[in-house]
Amino acid sequence: NAPINLFGKGEEGKGADSKWLLGGKGANLAEMSSIGLSVPPGFTLTTECCKAFCDPNKWNGEIHPDVWDATLESLKTIETKMGCEFGSDSNPLLLSVRSGAAISMPGMMDTVLNLGMNDVVVEALATKSNNPRFAWDSYRRFLEMFGNVVLELPRADFEEEIDNIKFEKGYFEDSELTVEDLKEVVAAFKKVYEKNSLSFPLDVYEQLRLSIGAVFKGWNGDRAIKYREVENIRDLLGTAVNVQAMVFGNMGQTSGTGVCFTRDPNSGDNELFGEFLIDAQGEDVVAGIRTPLPIADLSTAMPEVYKEFNENTKILEEHYGDMQDIEFTIQEGKLFMLQTRNGKRGGGAAVKIAVDLVKEGLVTKEQSISMVLPEHLDQLLHPSFSDTESASYKASVIAEGLPASPGAAVGEICFTNEKVVENAEKGIPSILVRDETSPDDIAGMYSAEGILTARGGMTSHAAVVARGWGRPCICGCSALKIDEEAKTLTIGDVTLKEGDVISLNGNTGEVMNSKIAVSPPTIKGDLQEFMNWVDDIREIDVLANADTPEDAREARKNGAVGIGLVRTEHMFFEPERIGQVRKLILSNTKEQEAEALASLLPFQRSDFEGIFEAMDGFPVTIRLLDPPLHEFLPSLEDKEILEKLASELSLSMEDLTTQIKDAAEVNPMLGLRGCRLGITRPEIIEMQARGVIEAALNAIEKGIDAKPDIMVPLVGKVEEFRNQAKLIRATADKVFAETGKTCDYRVGTMIEIPRAALTAHLIAEEADFFSFGSNDLTQMTFGYSRDDVGTFIPEYKSQGILLDDPFVTIDQEGVGSLVKRATEEGRKVKPDLKIGVCGEHGGDPRSVKFFYETGLSYVSCSPFRVPIARLAAAHAAT
Ligand code: ADP
Ligand code: MG
Numbered sequence: 001n002a003p004i005n006l007f008g009k010g011e012e013g014k015g016a017d018s019k020w021l022l023g024g025k026g027a028n029l030a031e032m033s034s035i036g037l038s039v040p041p042g043f044t045l046t047t048e049c050c051k052a053f054c055d056p057n058k059w060n061g062e063i064h065p066d067v068w069d070a071t072l073e074s075l076k077t078i079e080t081k082m083g084c085e086f087g088s089d090s091n092p093l094l095l096s097v098r099s100g101a102a103i104s105m106p107g108m109m110d111t112v113l114n115l116g117m118n119d120v121v122v123e124a125l126a127t128k129s130n131n132p133r134f135a136w137d138s139y140r141r142f143l144e145m146f147g148n149v150v151l152e153l154p155r156a157d158f159e160e161e162i163d164n165i166k167f168e169k170g171y172f173e174d175s176e177l178t179v180e181d182l183k184e185v186v187a188a189f190k191k192v193y194e195k196n197s198l199s200f201p202l203d204v205y206e207q208l209r210l211s212i213g214a215v216f217k218g219w220n221g222d223r224a225i226k227y228r229e230v231e232n233i234r235d236l237l238g239t240a241v242n243v244q245a246m247v248f249g250n251m252g253q254t255s256g257t258g259v260c261f262t263r264d265p266n267s268g269d270n271e272l273f274g275e276f277l278i279d280a281q282g283e284d285v286v287a288g289i290r291t292p293l294p295i296a297d298l299s300t301a302m303p304e305v306y307k308e309f310n311e312n313t314k315i316l317e318e319h320y321g322d323m324q325d326i327e328f329t330i331q332e333g334k335l336f337m338l339q340t341r342n343g344k345r346g347g348g349a350a351v352k353i354a355v356d357l358v359k360e361g362l363v364t365k366e367q368s369i370s371m372v373l374p375e376h377l378d379q380l381l382h383p384s385f386s387d388t389e390s391a392s393y394k395a396s397v398i399a400e401g402l403p404a405s406p407g408a409a410v411g412e413i414c415f416t417n418e419k420v421v422e423n424a425e426k427g428i429p430s431i432l433v434r435d436e437t438s439p440d441d442i443a444g445m446y447s448a449e450g451i452l453t454a455r456g457g458m459t460s461h462a463a464v465v466a467r468g469w470g471r472p473c474i475c476g477c478s479a480l481k482i483d484e485e486a487k488t489l490t491i492g493d494v495t496l497k498e499g500d501v502i503s504l505n506g507n508t509g510e511v512m513n514s515k516i517a518v519s520p521p522t523i524k525g526d527l528q529e530f531m532n533w534v535d536d537i538r539e540i541d542v543l544a545n546a547d548t549p550e551d552a553r554e555a556r557k558n559g560a561v562g563i564g565l566v567r568t569e570h571m572f573f574e575p576e577r578i579g580q581v582r583k584l585i586l587s588n589t590k591e592q593e594a595e596a597l598a599s600l601l602p603f604q605r606s607d608f609e610g611i612f613e614a615m616d617g618f619p620v621t622i623r624l625l626d627p628p629l630h631e632f633l634p635s636l637e638d639k640e641i642l643e644k645l646a647s648e649l650s651l652s653m654e655d656l657t658t659q660i661k662d663a664a665e666v667n668p669m670l671g672l673r674g675c676r677l678g679i680t681r682p683e684i685i686e687m688q689a690r691g692v693i694e695a696a697l698n699a700i701e702k703g704i705d706a707k708p709d710i711m712v713p714l715v716g717k718v719e720e721f722r723n724q725a726k727l728i729r730a731t732a733d734k735v736f737a738e739t740g741k742t743c744d745y746r747v748g749t750m751i752e753i754p755r756a757a758l759t760a761h762l763i764a765e766e767a768d769f770f771s772f773g774s775n776d777l778t779q780m781t782f783g784y785s786r787d788d789v790g791t792f793i794p795e796y797k798s799q800g801i802l803l804d805d806p807f808v809t810i811d812q813e814g815v816g817s818l819v820k821r822a823t824e825e826g827r828k829v830k831p832d833l834k835i836g837v838c839g840e841h842g843g844d845p846r847s848v849k850f851f852y853e854t855g856l857s858y859v860s861c862s863p864f865r866v867p868i869a870r871l872a873a874a875h876a877a878t
């Protein structure tokens, strides 16, 4: 590919499909110019250049001479278009050097503005523009940015110099600085270089070469690497570099700069949402040095510009079919578009925008589906504060800031990233409280429940990042005084310290000094409508894993069309039942066993009945007892329980203790459990099968369409399945004979042992359905104990041995190939064999895509993940 792409008026626009090479910013600058918007001319050095630059075996940190020649060639084109000359002593051209990867990484990479400045150029610019203030203002900005971004001088060193000068003169605002003052600032900034034994390159071409190199180098900087890690961004070539003619927002009262979303990224409302500053350059808006004005004020400040801007937002939305996040600059009354991209948005806004864009005819339903990400739904399905009208809520509000990112967050105050991360490792929720966040804070922002800042606006770093990640965030809470040394925050007369619990309401901007109760989410309105489209488009069913009638009702509310897994053992853990289970396990006579089973039967039956009722008309897949029995036994410390049990079983304490000890296994997960248990203790299976069938008959009697599927766990050999299926069918026949009624039911199996997957063709001969138990299948295929992976998976991931945790995202290569093979072999025997998956992977979007492509009939996941799995299933089908 050519290393350079030109953009600006008169250049062929390269579309979004070239993002890979040009980065998002470069591709969109080209595209905006091609649809006729005014974009300052420039060119893009491709991401391939970045890759070669960073590769020690290729350019090894230097710009290749041929590419440098091409850069100079392209620069000539800009000079011609702009009618001025880079480094000229009479008519100079200044440039911006901007990074931009294929996936937007806000604030992660640095920009150099006003490049091409030196002692001669500044005079030329002052004369040419007849605006010396502007020229010297641009010079001091360049000295700071170049020093900071390219030579890595601390920004604070420059800030200190300018603050000193302002203090001496008694100024509050940068705008009070006169030309003479700015010359002083420039001199002071040059001293910062000297103090650090660095020289400021007066040669403008040297400035350009170094800046391009710095952007490329930034790709492998700590911040960029951390961001990619957190966002799971892989396989990118690098960042592109955009070199562009400067336009100046700092030329006085008819100039300015701003950022704007075409719709409200919090509510999704179709109105412009943004901020601008008069007489300023881009960085000023984001940096929070001056308080920007709301975009609506532009309509009175510069009506003509506002009108054109407003039209541009419509053109862009129509062109891209999505809400845009735009950066612009106004130079002496003329509008320039500097960036556009699909805007990051909160969950509620994502759904509203998707639904509105369909209704406005800008996108199809299929397209709208792809605009809502699993993370968006995840946010919406999170709890919110239950009663914001209550007196106790109102009484605990201690401050209000800008509602920068919606949601409810409750956690301990933390003033540092390190503390947040430390808390997260212990499972303690935190609120990150800062004056302002910077890209260095992303690790803490990611791990925090919510973010609170004293400064910064709705488009500040904290706000943008928080919205992208769905973290509730309150910005610009100016009443907040933070003492980082003492680790306290003060609001009015309330002082709180690190570790105190606060609550943030990201929808309103309210900060509460207590733990506020939260309530579960509901699906209604736009979300309801959107989810209906999702169901129309998806081709794979979504069921839920639910163990109680209550969970089953929740699952159905979330759109589950059946239960893929009822873990019957979960019904045994309740206090009144566990005693009977213990009796059953430790029984030494047939009578004791029968007694215990008889007392457990009604519990099982009534639970199953409740689940059938909740799932009226949908299949309910019930797994027979799975875990090793000793999981139910009391600890030997529990004297009181042991004594009671001993007397019930007519045993001495000594004998009971021995029996409990004997039940322990060296490796219980590979021991007496699942169908092995069912085969050695058939009475348990008979009781369970009876419970299912009797419950189904009872439910049917009540007019409920009960569809029981009985599932045998941990089968490795078809003979095991045959044994259990025979027992289940015999029990059902017995119940039918006793009651004189019948019902339909199916008997199938989990495929969770590799041997079962490898002999699926044999098992399919006998089983009515398969359900991949992907947790155990992963555990046994890898040979990783899923309860102990914490000891090595993080290391494996950081060394690249594993890309993902296989217990979160299905390992397509290994475990996935077993799933594929078993599905194919099973369907060869029974073409419409029902095959699903139950396990954590059923709610993981990337895994859902794989299961869909493999031809599974359904995925099953926990009730609260059901909407996300439905969306993932729709994404997979489009
Ligand atoms: P980021 O990716 O961090 O947003 P950008 O490359 O978009 O960085 O640059 C940040 C800001 O710098 C822009 O929003 C804009 O205000 C200003 N800027 C960039 N290029 C130019 C230019 N050619 N003329 C004027 N301002 C510019
Ligand atoms: Mg930008």
Ligand code: MG
Pocket (backbone or CB within 6 Å): 626, 713, 714, 752, 773, 776
């Ligand atoms: Mg299992």
